[in-house]
Amino acid sequence: MASQESTHIRVPTPKFRVAICGGGPGGLALAVTLLRAADRAAPVAIDIYEAAPELATVGAGISVWPRTRALLEELGVMEGLRGEIGAGHEGDGRERRSLGFTFRKSDQPQASKNFFELQVPTDPLLLHRSALLEALKRGLNVPSASTCTVxxxxxxVSYTSAESGGVTLHFTGGATAHADVLVGADGVRSAVRQTMFSSHSPPVQPRWTGVVAYRSLxxxxxxxxLAKGHQAGKRAMVVNNNHNAQHLVTYPISRGEDINFVGFYTVPGAYESKASYPGKWVRDVPVEDVKACYEGWEDEVQAVTKCVKKATAWGIHVMDDVPRCVDGPVAILGDAMHAMETHFGAGGGQAMEDAYILGRIxxxxxxxxxxxxGKVDVGTALKVYERVRFRFASSLVEKTRVVGKLYEFANGWEPEPDLAWAKRWGEEVTNLWKWQWDIALGKDWLAAEKMLLDEAGRTLEARL
Structure with a gap:
């Protein structure tokens, strides 16, 4: 087990040791929160365990909406994202770019028109996932970072209960480590979750949605x-069809230099029948596969697909049957707990919200x-995290599926040639999206802290 040790300076003795399995946005946000919220007299020792040779990320574009942006501001991460699309503050003299999604029906050779504009209260932050990860990594460079080791x-591979308390972590190659608290931020194929529910019946495991996503930059x-002034280079677009279960999402990232491309194809009946995804969950595919998926669509789409030079296919899996997210001194967050489809662009944001609340607790x-x-043990503290985050985050798994079906005009939303239909459809989509600009960070933390203080008060009463 290779390690990159931080430079240690004299610090107070940590009150306990937290192992974070996974160095993606959720795991790093947890570490940054623990460092920034640290009690100087009794900090938390942090070990981040990452399977890859370096802290890196898979995927390409990510959209950050108001509720998650507030979290990044709170953690001081936004400073490292200045210059990214949508990073300017309202009222700072910049003109808004109107980056809410544009919807367009395009599954015909004739030129179409935009039929709905999703109005958002503030522009989303549109960037490459690597930019977010680098900003979070910079957040580890604080005076208290001497307590954090990557x-x-x-x-x-798994973990076991340690006789002395806490857990023993088991890694490939036979290496082990000890922690008082283990947090699984290790994604949809989480080893922490797999161990947590190893004896659960029925098995708790990822479920293929029937969706294949073609990703490219x-x-x-x-x-x-090829198409000067194309909308895809200026704003986020969702391109729909009503003949097959397909749609396409594009939006500019990397400070406007690239366009994130995600093309969706849903295999009919695969989700309902609980079919297994055939082959590797992420694999390189010929560009011709992507172009064939949108053959016969209008020129607006053809112009984009002609520019695809390299593509990967992702089998989109969700976690829709996780019964809880805490077991003793072990917790899970992000995709390990509530992996969801991508239609809200919320997976990374929700992982970071989990991390923030858990870290503060x-x-x-x-x-x-x-x-x-007057103090609670770590097991009780983790239960407070579960009470605050589990139900809400898990509910988004189904809500995300519902909005994805709307994008493909399913479940009775067959397009009609009148403006009234577009208005009704747009209202339905808007209502489903509203939670994304509800900045709930402050009230969620206040609720968590109240629960924590109530539990601490009970320990005080028990000793009187």
Whole structure:
């Protein structure tokens, strides 16, 4: 198990040790929160275990909406994202770019028109996932970072309860490590979750949605040469059809240099029959496969697909049957708990929200390794996290599926040639999206802290 050790300086003795399995946005956001919220007299020791040789990310574009942006501001991460699309503040003199989604029906050779504009209260932040990860990594560079160690090339296989308390982590190659608290931020194929529910019946495992997503990055300059002024280079678009279960999403990232391309195809009946995804969940595919999926669509779409130079196919899986997210001193967050489809662009944001609430709870002065007068033990603290985050985040798995079906005009939403239909459809989509600009971070934390203080008060009463 390789490791990259931080430079240690003299610090107070940590109150306990937290192992974070996974160095993606959720895992790093948890580490940054623990460092920023640390009690100087009793900080938390942090070990980040990442399976890859370095802290990197898969995927390409990511959209950050108001509720998640508020979190990034709170953690001081936004400063490292200045210059990205949508990163300017309202009222800072910049003109808004109107980056809410444009919807367009395009599954015909004749030129179409935009039929709905999703109005949002503030532009989303549109960027490459690597830019977000780099900003979060910079968030680890704080004075208290001496308590944080990153271990790369460390793939967790399982964990066991330790006789002395806490858990023993088991890695490929036979290496082990100890932690008082283990947090699985290790994605949809989480080893932490698999161990947590190893004896659960029925098995708790990812479910293929029947959706295949073709992902690619299109260079804006290539698209401009082919179709000057194309909408895809300026704003987010959802291109729909009503003959097959397909749609296409594009939006500019990388400060406007690239266009994130995600083409969706749904295999009829695969989700309902609980079919297994055939082959590797992520694989390279010929560009011709992508072009064939949208053959016969209008020129607006053909211009984009002609610019696709390299593509991958992702079998989209969800976690829609997780019964809980905490077991003793072990918790899961993000895709390990509530992997969802991509139609809200919310997976990474929800992982970071989980991380923020969990980090604030663990770093709180009223949280200790063992229960004592006026303080709660880590197991009780984790249960507070579960009460605040589990139900809401899990509910988004189904809500995301519903909005995806709307994009493909399913479930009775066959397009009609009148403006009244477009208005009704748009209202339905807008209502489903509204949670994304509800900045709930403050009230969620206040609710969590109240629960934590109530539990701490009970420990005090028990000793009187």
């Amino acid at each position: 271990h790369t090339s460390s793939r967790l 299109v260079r804006k300059e290539d698209l401009e040469r 663990l770093a709180h002065p009223r949280t200790a390794l063992y229960s004592q007068s």
